[in-house]
Amino acid sequence: MAKNKSFIKLEGTLDGLTFYQKDGESFVKTKGGISRDRILNDQNFKRTRENMQEFSGCAKTGKAVREAFASVVRLMGDSYISSRLTGVMKKINKNGTGLRGERTIDIASNKEQLIGFEFNPKDVFSSKFYAPYDAPVLGANRNDVTVTIPDFDTDFFINAPEGATHCKLVLASGLVSNYAYEAALDSYEPDNEEENGKGGTAYSAPILLKGDVGGDTVLNVNIPLGSGGITPSVSNLIALGIVFYQEINGDLYELASGNGMQIIMVG
Numbered sequence: 001m002a003k004n005k006s007f008i009k010l011e012g013t014l015d016g017l018t019f020y021q022k023d024g025e026s027f028v029k030t031k032g033g034i035s036r037d038r039i040l041n042d043q044n045f046k047r048t049r050e051n052m053q054e055f056s057g058c059a060k061t062g063k064a065v066r067e068a069f070a071s072v073v074r075l076m077g078d079s080y081i082s083s084r085l086t087g088v089m090k091k092i093n094k095n096g097t098g099l100r101g102e103r104t105i106d107i108a109s110n111k112e113q114l115i116g117f118e119f120n121p122k123d124v125f126s127s128k129f130y131a132p133y134d135a136p137v138l139g140a141n142r143n144d145v146t147v148t149i150p151d152f153d154t155d156f157f158i159n160a161p162e163g164a165t166h167c168k169l170v171l172a173s174g175l176v177s178n179y180a181y182e183a184a185l186d187s188y189e190p191d192n193e194e195e196n197g198k199g200g201t202a203y204s205a206p207i208l209l210k211g212d213v214g215g216d217t218v219l220n221v222n223i224p225l226g227s228g229g230i231t232p233s234v235s236n237l238i239a240l241g242i243v244f245y246q247e248i249n250g251d252l253y254e255l256a257s258g259n260g261m262q263i264i265m266v267g
Contacts (some may be wrong), residue, residue, distance in 0.1 A: 043128075
């Protein structure tokens with residue numbers, strides 16, 4: 001058993017290695033009790049080291065997604081969102097260029113892997129909200145996004161949890177850079193550190209869960225950047241969600257469960 005001193009806290013099993021948390025510290029162990037020194041130096045474990053290195057990069061990229069959506073992850077995400085994002089990044093990593101252990105994590109060229117990602121698979125967005133809406137409109141610089149939801153009947157197009165009296169529709173936009181292995185640093189680093197992990201969120205006005213909304217709902221998020229807009233190696237992940245509330249004595253209280261959000265576009 002060895003301590004994991006990296007700031008990236010991994011959990012799960014990969015290629016015979018088990019990463020876990022105990023008493024606030026991170027540890028790694030092998031099934032056969034093989035020493036850490038052997039894993040890091042023995043030629044027989046070269047493939048294991050390659051997998052560990054790429055896994056660490058994928059975890060780092062997934063963390064950037066969570067940072068970009070930090071304002072809504074608490075509301076929408078399940079307890080496994082970290083590992084599920086790492087899994088998506090590993091699929092992207094397998095399509096990357098370079099030697100094994102150093103393959104790029106090219107989100108910009110693998111956007112389809114993230115479209116449809118659910119923040120909580122137990123509360124799938126499309127099972128909560130099924131009103132038609134227009135495709136997101138990106139500005140020329142890709143840092144501005146607008147979604148328009150035409151007027152709809154909440155009785156027919158929203159599946160609200162028990163006790164909910166109102167809802168809000170939520171548009172979230174998050175910037176995530178491609179990642180590449182940097183030999184000098186012996187780690188994966190973002191192509192664009194400045195833009196990586198930035199995000200923004202827009203909420204609709206409260207919608208009464210009874211009859212028609214009464215008009216179109218227009219949501220807009222603008223992430224302030226320089227005049228040149230988003231660089232080509234950075235992707236804009238766009239998510240649409242719904243949050244439910246219960247009205248008590250004139251005040252709206254957010255429900256802890258039943259909220260859903262999905263990545264609907266990567267620009």
